[in-house]
Amino acid sequence: MSSGPPDQIVPLNEANVVVGPDAPAEITVRPRSLIRIVLLENRAAMIGTIILVITTLIAIFAGVLAPHSPTEQIGPVYAPPSSKWWLGLDDGGVDMLSQMIYGARISMIVGFAGAAVAMIIGGGVGIISGYFGGRTDIALMRVTDYFLVIPDVPLMIVFAAVFGRSLLNIIIIIGIIYWTSTARLIRAQVKSVRERVYVKRAQSLGAGHNRLIWKHVMPQVVPLLVANTVLTIATAIFAETYIAFLGLSDPTKSSWGRLIQNSLTGGAIFHNAWWAVVPPGLAVTVVILACTMIGQALEDALNPRLKVGHLSVRRFRVRPFSARLDTR
Amino acid sequence: MRGADYVIKRSVFALVTVWVAVTLNFILFRLLPGNSVSGLRCQACTPQFKEALIKEYGLDKSKWQQYVTYLGNLLHGDLGYSQYNNIPVWDAIKEPILNTLPMVLTGTLISVVLGVFCGILAAWRRGTLTADKVNTWTALAFYAAPTQWLGILVIFYLAANLGLPVAGIRSPDLGILSTPSTWEVVSDRARHLILPALTLGIGLYGEYAIVVRSSMLETLGEDYVLTARAKGLANWEIIWKHGLRNAMLPLVTLLALSVGYIVAGAIVVEDVFSYPGIGLATIDAIDHRDYAVLQGIFLVLTIAVIFSNFVADLLYFKLDPRVTT
Amino acid sequence: MSRELLRVEDLHVWFELDGGGELHAVQGISFQLSEGERMGLVGESGCGKTTSILAMMGLLPPNASVSGKVILDGVDMLEKGEETVAPHRWHDIAMIFQGAMNAFNPVKTVGEQIAEPMLLHGTASGKSVASARVRELLELVGISGSRATRYPHEFSGGMRQRAAIAMALACQPKVLLADEPTTALDVMVQAQILELLVSLTRDLGLTMILVTHDLPVVAQVCDRAAVMYAGRIAEEGPTSTLYHDPRHPYTRMLFAATPDLYGDDAVISIPGAPPRLDRELAGCPFQPRCDSAFEPCPTKEPRERSFDGRHRASCHLNEVPTGATAV
Numbered sequence: 002m003s004s005g006p007p008d009q010i011v012p013l014n015e016a017n018v019v020v021g022p023d024a025p026a027e028i029t030v031r032p033r034s035l036i037r038i039v040l041l042e043n044r045a046a047m048i049g050t051i052i053l054v055i056t057t058l059i060a061i062f063a064g065v066l067a068p069h070s071p072t073e074q075i076g077p078v079y080a081p082p083s084s085k086w087w088l089g090l091d092d093g094g095v096d097m098l099s100q101m102i103y104g105a106r107i108s109m110i111v112g113f114a115g116a117a118v119a120m121i122i123g124g125g126v127g128i129i130s131g132y133f134g135g136r137t138d139i140a141l142m143r144v145t146d147y148f149l150v151i152p153d154v155p156l157m158i159v160f161a162a163v164f165g166r167s168l169l170n171i172i173i174i175i176g177i178i179y180w181t182s183t184a185r186l187i188r189a190q191v192k193s194v195r196e197r198v199y200v201k202r203a204q205s206l207g208a209g210h211n212r213l214i215w216k217h218v219m220p221q222v223v224p225l226l227v228a229n230t231v232l233t234i235a236t237a238i239f240a241e242t243y244i245a246f247l248g249l250s251d252p253t254k255s256s257w258g259r260l261i262q263n264s265l266t267g268g269a270i271f272h273n274a275w276w277a278v279v280p281p282g283l284a285v286t287v288v289i290l291a292c293t294m295i296g297q298a299l300e301d302a303l304n305p306r307l308k309v310g311h312l313s314v315r316r317f318r319v320r321p322f323s324a325r326l327d328t329r
Numbered sequence: 330m331r332g333a334d335y336v337i338k339r340s341v342f343a344l345v346t347v348w349v350a351v352t353l354n355f356i357l358f359r360l361l362p363g364n365s366v367s368g369l370r371c372q373a374c375t376p377q378f379k380e381a382l383i384k385e386y387g388l389d390k391s392k393w394q395q396y397v398t399y400l401g402n403l404l405h406g407d408l409g410y411s412q413y414n415n416i417p418v419w420d421a422i423k424e425p426i427l428n429t430l431p432m433v434l435t436g437t438l439i440s441v442v443l444g445v446f447c448g449i450l451a452a453w454r455r456g457t458l459t460a461d462k463v464n465t466w467t468a469l470a471f472y473a474a475p476t477q478w479l480g481i482l483v484i485f486y487l488a489a490n491l492g493l494p495v496a497g498i499r500s501p502d503l504g505i506l507s508t509p510s511t512w513e514v515v516s517d518r519a520r521h522l523i524l525p526a527l528t529l530g531i532g533l534y535g536e537y538a539i540v541v542r543s544s545m546l547e548t549l550g551e552d553y554v555l556t557a558r559a560k561g562l563a564n565w566e567i568i569w570k571h572g573l574r575n576a577m578l579p580l581v582t583l584l585a586l587s588v589g590y591i592v593a594g595a596i597v598v599e600d601v602f603s604y605p606g607i608g609l610a611t612i613d614a615i616d617h618r619d620y621a622v623l624q625g626i627f628l629v630l631t632i633a634v635i636f637s638n639f640v641a642d643l644l645y646f647k648l649d650p651r652v653t654t
Numbered sequence: 655m656s657r658e659l660l661r662v663e664d665l666h667v668w669f670e671l672d673g674g675g676e677l678h679a680v681q682g683i684s685f686q687l688s689e690g691e692r693m694g695l696v697g698e699s700g701c702g703k704t705t706s707i708l709a710m711m712g713l714l715p716p717n718a719s720v721s722g723k724v725i726l727d728g729v730d731m732l733e734k735g736e737e738t739v740a741p742h743r744w745h746d747i748a749m750i751f752q753g754a755m756n757a758f759n760p761v762k763t764v765g766e767q768i769a770e771p772m773l774l775h776g777t778a779s780g781k782s783v784a785s786a787r788v789r790e791l792l793e794l795v796g797i798s799g800s801r802a803t804r805y806p807h808e809f810s811g812g813m814r815q816r817a818a819i820a821m822a823l824a825c826q827p828k829v830l831l832a833d834e835p836t837t838a839l840d841v842m843v844q845a846q847i848l849e850l851l852v853s854l855t856r857d858l859g860l861t862m863i864l865v866t867h868d869l870p871v872v873a874q875v876c877d878r879a880a881v882m883y884a885g886r887i888a889e890e891g892p893t894s895t896l897y898h899d900p901r902h903p904y905t906r907m908l909f910a911a912t913p914d915l916y917g918d919d920a921v922i923s924i925p926g927a928p929p930r931l932d933r934e935l936a937g938c939p940f941q942p943r944c945d946s947a948f949e950p951c952p953t954k955e956p957r958e959r960s961f962d963g964r965h966r967a968s969c970h971l972n973e974v975p976t977g978a979t980a981v
Contacts, residue, residue: 551759553758555757556757556821559748560771561740561774562774571759575759575760575761649761650807651761
């Protein structure tokens with residue numbers, strides 16, 4: 002009898018799963034294959050990944066892709082879209098398309114980095130808390146509870162006022178605000194993994210904490226962590242638009258959030274300049290949706306309870322009775 | 330009585346959290362550079378005058394002393410003094426709070442109704458294209474969209490078509506020629522709050538729709554639903570008597586816990602629509618560096634959040650007999 | 655000799671699968687039950703026994719289709735599907751589900767839930783009549799009547815199972831279907847529940863089908879048993895006959911696989927796994943795991959043969975001309 006986690010690949014294609022009342026109850030997964038399976042099989046997750054990849058590429062190659070400068074005026078204020086500037090110009094006569102392209106860079110950086118900070122803090126706290134239990138757990142959870150009470154908005158304001166409005170600070174503050182939910186989630190998962198038989202067995206065989214955590218606990222936690230991180234990226238990008246709304250983002254860098262704010266303060270409404278309003282918000286929405294698609298698909302796959310609904314409008318069908326009594 | 334000790338336990342926790350919040354509030358705002366006096370810009374504000382003010386407000390005492398004074402003031406209902414407006418903080422925020430409440434309540438109502446409806450529909454017709462997939466992803470899209478962007482779009486494309494005002498809380502021509510009747514005032518207020526409330530509602534309903542949908546799906550797969558069907562109950566009877574009560578439990582707690590998001594959304598919406606509520610007061614206070622008002626507002630908001638968490642705890646306890654102290 | 659109460663004729667159940675294709679979960683089972691009889695439906699997980707009894711009450715999901723007849727007291731309940739079977743639910747035929755722990759809604763009292771079908775079907779004329787009857791039923795299954803106002807989580811596992819039995823009896827059904835009623839309980843409680851089932855069915859004149867994978871349970875409770883494999887009935891007959899004179903290798907191996915408490919024999923298990931039911935099978939479905947398979951088994955489907963005392967089995971071994979009569 003081995004002491005490692007059972008090595009079953011989850012059959013996600015429902016045709017392979019026994020339909021009906023005798024379905025299996027618990028499935029444990031191998032992390033990397035799960036992620037690959039989900040992304041390939043789930044259509045929404047595939048679309049989401051493509052969108053994220055494209056956006057990241059745009060962000061990386063902004064310098065090459067942007068047709069004009071994202072900071073200099075090249076034409077009249079609120080000039081409508083034309084062949085010269087495809088998305089028109091904003092309230093400073095600056096090319097919208099170029100700002101959008103460079104904005105992708107800022108939003109992606111904030112999204113990934115902010116989520117990374119939240120994941121590292123939250124994941125760390127969650128693992129330590131869930132694994133060691135006892136007093137460490139209680140203490141860490143108290144801290145988490147009190148962090149939850151701190152209102153986000155004043156914290157953003159104070160942080161920006163004290164430490165300045167740089168990109169780095171925005172990333173840090175997003176990490177500080179959003180690590181708590183990750184911590185809770187990971188802690189719950191670590192606790193349940195810890196109770197599983199094979200971990201106890203390995204422990205009784207004398208495996209040290211480090212080994213137990215890395216070899217046995219982590220593989221069961223990583224997929225959940227990844228799913229949660231993807232969703233945190235979405236939250237981080239949304240948070241950036243809020244910080245920009247409060248006027249607390251870096252004024253030298255045109256993020257999508259800042260572009261939305263500019264359209265408000267620059268009076269795009271009065272100029273009927275939809276091209277200054279629609280693109281940045283739409284971009285944020287699409288990217289957040291993409292992250293949600295991926296994160297949701299991963300979380301669904303990790304929840305092995307394929308619950309069949311017992312109620313439906315449609316009913317089971319009756320086939321005509323065929324007298325086949327003598328085929329045996 | 331079941332749960333008397335639970336109520337007491339939760340109340341104590343709430344009060345302790347309030348105290349922690351108050352302290353954190355105090356610390357946070359003391360971290361800001363300068364103090365509320367240094368930001369003053371007025372003609373008579375010579376350095377000596379500022380020094381006198383500093384003495385008067387006890388800003389030269391130690392931080393600990395200030396803290397104690399602050400706590401004492403709070404217990405008397407004194408939230409401090411707004412330098413910018415020259416009135417006590419409480420007076421400065423009283424009316425904005427009254428303006429915000431109906432708008433936010435309407436917005437929350439819209440989001441809950443939409444969320445519950447879409448969630449139940451999606452769960453009932455799980456897997457179908459329009460009733461589930463389109464429905465759910467639309468809800469998510471609105472939730473993902475920055476609220477201020479939604480507000481601008483509403484102004485752009487809806488306001489004119491619906492003939493609704495997009496700024497302020499009262500029409501400038503109301504009451505000029507004659508004293509308006511109560512009905513006229515109320516309907517004028519209503520017309521001004523509908524667009525911000527709608528924006529708030531649309532922006533937030535997605536979260537409820539998702540939760541209701543998954544909760545409903547979970548409930549529909551429970552054994553007691555199959556048992557109810559075996560007992561001979563019709564579909565609608567099962568949903569009404571067994572399904573809804575169980576499926577709505579997570580929504581109740583979620584609602585109470587969403588106060589933070591609702592507040593954040595209200596701030597945005599009031600700015601976009603220039604609606605003179607607590608949100609706009611916050612923005613103004615930020616712009617004018619009126620830290621006393623900011624501190625007061627956030628204290629009120631934090632207490633509201635803590636209170637709603639407390640209510641959520643109690644509600645869940647009452648609704649779910651499995652929850653024990 | 656009591657009259658025939660329930661007759662199932664050539665019952666089939668198919669489930670549509672997501673990627674196209676069908677799972678043929680129940681492949682033409684037939685049996686008869688006389689009034690007052692207790693029959694066991696035995697087999698491994700996935701053999702279709704639970705699906706069969708769910709089909710008898712029409713409790714199938716929308717991706718299922720069904721054919722065959724389920725005749726209760728002369729009426730084919732499954733004739734038009736949901737329409738014709740729904741009126742019989744609980745009133746004529748009731749079920750105790752697998753894992754009765756969860757058969758109760760946690761936010762309502764046990765008494766409310768037992769009374770619910772009574773009020774629905776009109777077997778109790780009002781709330782107070784229903785309450786009295788609920789208390790009666792609870793006492794009948796060995797629970798104090800005052801517990802009717804408690805919530806399910808306040809009951810132990812064994813008590814919940816008893817309450818589920820009480821609930822099943824609420825409308826005085828003619829047939830009781832029990833799906834693994836003792837699986838999740840500990841041994842002492844199991845014995846009590848089984849005794850309760852036996853005495854109740856005897857005293858109330860109920861007819862019962864007990865679904866289980868646990869042979870000792872069948873031996874204790876049931877007069878007859880049907881052994882299911884891969885959606886079909888492999889063998890059916892009086893319980894003792896199945897033990898002493900099995901006519902199908904699967905029956906024999908099943909009984910042999912039951913550990914003998916006092917014996918020193920090694921525990922024999924049946925190697926291999928049941929076949930997938932989403933494709934047509936050639937020959938006898940048990941053949942890959944059978945220890946007596948011979949020449950006709952992989953290609954020819956065995957015919958059903960009858961033996962004395964309402965005993966029948968489908969196996970090529972019975973074709974050898976000694977003591978077997980054709981159908």
